[in-house]
Structure formats: C-alpha cells, structure tokens
Amino acid sequence: MTIDDHKSHLVTLGKFLKQFKVVNSVRNDELPGNDKFFAEMDQKIDSAIHHNGWFNRENIIYSLQQWAEALTPRNLKLWLAEYDLSKSGGKTVGIVMAGNIPLVGFHDFLSVLVSGHNVLVKLSMNDRQLLPVIAAYLMDLDSRYENRIKFTENKLKDFHAVIATGSNNTARYFEYYFKGKPSIIRKNRNSIAIITGEETKEELSKLSEDVFRYYGLGCRNVSKLFVPEDYDFDSFFKAMYEWNSIINQDKYANNYDYNKAVYLMSEFQLLDNGFLMLKEDQSFGSPIATLFYEKYKDEAELKKLLKENVEKIQCVVRNNAGKDEVSFGQTQKPQLWDYADNIDTIDFLSKL
Known part of the structure; x- marks a missing residue:
C-alpha cells in the first residue's frame, strides 16, 4: 500500500x-x-x-x-x-x-x-x-x-x-x-499556562477551553498557571465562568467536593469560584476541579524553571505563543506533526 x-x-x-x-x-x-x-x-x-x-x-x-x-x-x-x-x-x-x-x-x-x-x-x-x-x-x-x-x-x-x-x-x-x-x-506529563496579567477577558476565555475540555483529564489540558507576583485572579475567574455548568456533571462535582474537603481540612489557602479551585503549589499535576498556580518574578526566572522541569511538561501555553508554545484555546487541537512528549513517532517507526 x-x-x-x-x-x-x-x-x-x-x-x-x-x-x-x-x-x-x-x-x-x-x-x-x-x-x-x-x-x-x-x-x-x-x-x-x-x-x-x-x-x-x-x-x-x-x-x-x-x-x-x-x-x-x-x-x-x-x-x-x-x-x-x-x-x-x-x-x-x-x-x-x-x-x-x-x-x-x-x-x-x-x-x-x-x-x-x-x-x-x-x-x-x-x-x-x-x-x-x-x-x-x-x-x-x-x-x-x-x-x-x-x-x-x-x-x-x-x-x-x-x-x-x-x-x-x-x-x-x-x-x-x-x-x-x-x-x-x-x-x-502536564501542561502549563503562562499569564502576564495583560490578557483580555476574551483571551482568557480561550484559555478556559484548555482548562476544562475533557474535564481536564488530558495531558494537554492546562493543570497549572504561572502568574506575576501581584496578579489579581478576578479577571481570570470571570473568564472561566462560561464553564460553570461543568459542576453539574456528577463525577466532576464529586471530585470538586472531595478535593475541597481535603484542602479545607488541611487548612490550605484556596481561591474558589464554586466549580474551580486555585491552590498555590509547586507541583505540575493538579487534581480534577483544581488548578495549581505559582508566582514568578520575571521571564528569565520562569524560563529557567521550565527548562529544569521540561520532562514534566507537555505544552507551554500562552497568549501570542512563540516557538514551541501553544496559543490559548489550542491545546486540544494538535496538528498531525505535534508529537506527544516531543518524540517524533514517524521517525521512530521509519527506522525499525
């Protein structure tokens, strides 16, 4: 053939x-x-x-x-x-x-x-x-x-x-x-999004697709945010609100309730809008209905951190994406040449 x-x-x-x-x-x-x-x-x-x-x-x-x-x-x-x-x-x-x-x-x-x-x-x-x-x-x-x-x-x-x-x-x-x-x-592997604080509500709304599509279960779903030290999450939560009906899905709601109870009993500080929790955490993989976030001082510091953890990251997502990055709203729309873990599958197969 x-x-x-x-x-x-x-x-x-x-x-x-x-x-x-x-x-x-x-x-x-x-x-x-x-x-x-x-x-x-x-x-x-x-x-x-x-x-x-x-x-x-x-x-x-x-x-x-x-x-x-x-x-x-x-x-x-x-x-x-x-x-x-x-x-x-x-x-x-x-x-x-x-x-x-x-x-x-x-x-x-x-x-x-x-x-x-x-x-x-x-x-x-x-x-x-x-x-x-x-x-x-x-x-x-x-x-x-x-x-x-x-x-x-x-x-x-x-x-x-x-x-x-x-x-x-x-x-x-x-x-x-x-x-x-x-x-x-x-x-x-998990995907992360970089926020600068200059995004519009419409741009952040595109990011919500990367967070909630497939209930966040895919390795290309954003599970962690990197935000500036003085970031105000109000605009982020407003942009996420269009997905509020996700809490009506039983399995998602059960995970939300369970994880929230665990966090509250452990006295963790949370930001919560009723269907999504934000928790400051250095880990890359967050539970269902939760996004971890970490603050960064400048791009150089962030770039160094991401380089050190490259084996844990599937996609780096940001508005106006650069080389080897993914634009908001595009994580679950990979092209045929976007290989998982950046391993060229066709090249591997062609050399067998």
Missing part, C-alpha cells in the same frame, strides 16, 4: 468522522461505507458514554471533529512530506493505549499504518468502543488493512516494537516488560 493510498483513505475517514454532531448528525450518502458504519458509529458513541462516566457526547464529538479537521489532503501532505518511508514497513508494532480522553491513542495508530507497519492494539478498558469501528471502516475502504490491524485483550506478544502510554507507575512496568524491544514509553 502506497503513501498516496493511505492519504486517500484517511481523507475519506476524516469526511466520515465529520458527519457526527452533538445533535442532528448529518449523513453524507455519497461517502463509501455509510450504509454499514454510520448507524454503528453513532451507536458506539452512546455506548462509550455508558462505559465511561467521564465521556459525554460533546467531548466525543469534539474529538471526532478535531480528527476530521486534521485528516485533510493538505495536512497529510505537510505531515508526511519530510519523511522517506520508501523502505519502512513490514514490522508489527504494539500499542498500549491510555483511556483518559476519547481516541487518545489514535495518532499512534495512524502513524504505524502510514509507516507501512502492522498495528497490534491493546485498548484501555475506558475507551474501547470507538477505535474498532474506525478500524473496520478503514478495512471496508481497503481490504489490505485487514491483515495489518489487530486488537488484543491479552498481553502483547509477537511484536517487533511498542508504543505504550500510562502513568509513571505503569511506565516502570512497561520498561521492564518491553525491555529489549524498540519502544516509546510515555509517562505523566
């Missing part, structure tokens, strides 16, 4: 995913495979919600729409143009997927396929409804995918390389179990 074959099929897949909406999905009868897969995909979206209390239709559709926007001819060309994949392929690559947000391992899945390899997927129990339908859709578009995509519920075996994503604790298990195999092992 050529790169052009892959690109063509992925463009069609993008159009398939684009059909699904929060309400009133619109079926495109000209798309191949819709008779088999449109209704099934819609049903699996509902099924995913029932299997994982952190998934809701809005967030699943958001994920599908981001992939629909990514899988265009232009983006696929930009993504793959710099690689020589003419000699790549033929290996079996295992993927151990996380399940914190919908389709979180989909980029690895696509990367293995376009690199010419076979993919062996171990899904997370928290996100096992959507990807099999997408895989079946690709197989329907081109039967050659049938021998190249497999799922397993058991331990991975008979593979040449592996990409595994999990916590710092599971990473130690992965490193032991997969020793001797070429691998990408991903650990905990």
Whole structure:
C-alpha cells in the first residue's frame, strides 16, 4: 500500500468522522461505507458514554471533529512530506493505549499504518468502543488493512516494537516488560499556562477551553498557571465562568467536593469560584476541579524553571505563543506533526 493510498483513505475517514454532531448528525450518502458504519458509529458513541462516566457526547464529538479537521489532503501532505518511508514497513508494532480522553491513542495508530507497519492494539478498558469501528471502516475502504490491524485483550506478544502510554507507575512496568524491544514509553506529563496579567477577558476565555475540555483529564489540558507576583485572579475567574455548568456533571462535582474537603481540612489557602479551585503549589499535576498556580518574578526566572522541569511538561501555553508554545484555546487541537512528549513517532517507526 502506497503513501498516496493511505492519504486517500484517511481523507475519506476524516469526511466520515465529520458527519457526527452533538445533535442532528448529518449523513453524507455519497461517502463509501455509510450504509454499514454510520448507524454503528453513532451507536458506539452512546455506548462509550455508558462505559465511561467521564465521556459525554460533546467531548466525543469534539474529538471526532478535531480528527476530521486534521485528516485533510493538505495536512497529510505537510505531515508526511519530510519523511522517506520508501523502505519502512513490514514490522508489527504494539500499542498500549491510555483511556483518559476519547481516541487518545489514535495518532499512534495512524502513524504505524502510514509507516507501512502492522498495528497490534491493546485498548484501555475506558475507551474501547470507538477505535474498532474506525478500524473496520478503514478495512471496508481497503481490504489490505485487514491483515495489518489487530486488537488484543491479552498481553502483547509477537511484536517487533511498542508504543505504550500510562502513568509513571505503569511506565516502570512497561520498561521492564518491553525491555529489549524498540519502544516509546510515555509517562505523566502536564501542561502549563503562562499569564502576564495583560490578557483580555476574551483571551482568557480561550484559555478556559484548555482548562476544562475533557474535564481536564488530558495531558494537554492546562493543570497549572504561572502568574506575576501581584496578579489579581478576578479577571481570570470571570473568564472561566462560561464553564460553570461543568459542576453539574456528577463525577466532576464529586471530585470538586472531595478535593475541597481535603484542602479545607488541611487548612490550605484556596481561591474558589464554586466549580474551580486555585491552590498555590509547586507541583505540575493538579487534581480534577483544581488548578495549581505559582508566582514568578520575571521571564528569565520562569524560563529557567521550565527548562529544569521540561520532562514534566507537555505544552507551554500562552497568549501570542512563540516557538514551541501553544496559543490559548489550542491545546486540544494538535496538528498531525505535534508529537506527544516531543518524540517524533514517524521517525521512530521509519527506522525499525
């Protein structure tokens, strides 16, 4: 299968995913495979919600729409143009997927396929409804995918390389179990936002998307703020208020209540608006419904701190983002060439 074959099929897949909406999905009868897969995909979206209390239709559709926007001819060309994949392929690559947000391992899945390899997927129990339908859709578009995509519920075996994503604790298990195999092992990372105090309410409103999308469960979600020493959080809280209905989600509310009780019993100082707590803390990973913050004196001091902790950070987010930074509101809209942990997956796969 050529790169052009892959690109063509992925463009069609993008159009398939684009059909699904929060309400009133619109079926495109000209798309191949819709008779088999449109209704099934819609049903699996509902099924995913029932299997994982952190998934809701809005967030699943958001994920599908981001992939629909990514899988265009232009983006696929930009993504793959710099690689020589003419000699790549033929290996079996295992993927151990996380399940914190919908389709979180989909980029690895696509990367293995376009690199010419076979993919062996171990899904997370928290996100096992959507990807099999997408895989079946690709197989329907081109039967050659049938021998190249497999799922397993058991331990991975008979593979040449592996990409595994999990916590710092599971990473130690992965490193032991997969020793001797070429691998990408991903650990905990968190994203931070830098605030200067000069942001408008509209700009901070974009940042709220980075904080609350997927309830803050993704590694690209902002979990910590760096603010000037004299920062007044009033404008920040006003910009966050558009997400106030998030407290009506039971699992989020339970986490908010639990963490607030723990903080109050420990007599920590909090800033609280009824659905989000701010706690001054040097850690990078904050609990659900909480944002940590840390004050900085100047950009030089902050730059030094971030450099020392680069292995803990997924995204650095700020208004008017510079090189290697992400603009407000864009953390959950990564491009195909935005690699997790800054590890070039295609380059890794092309050298197997």
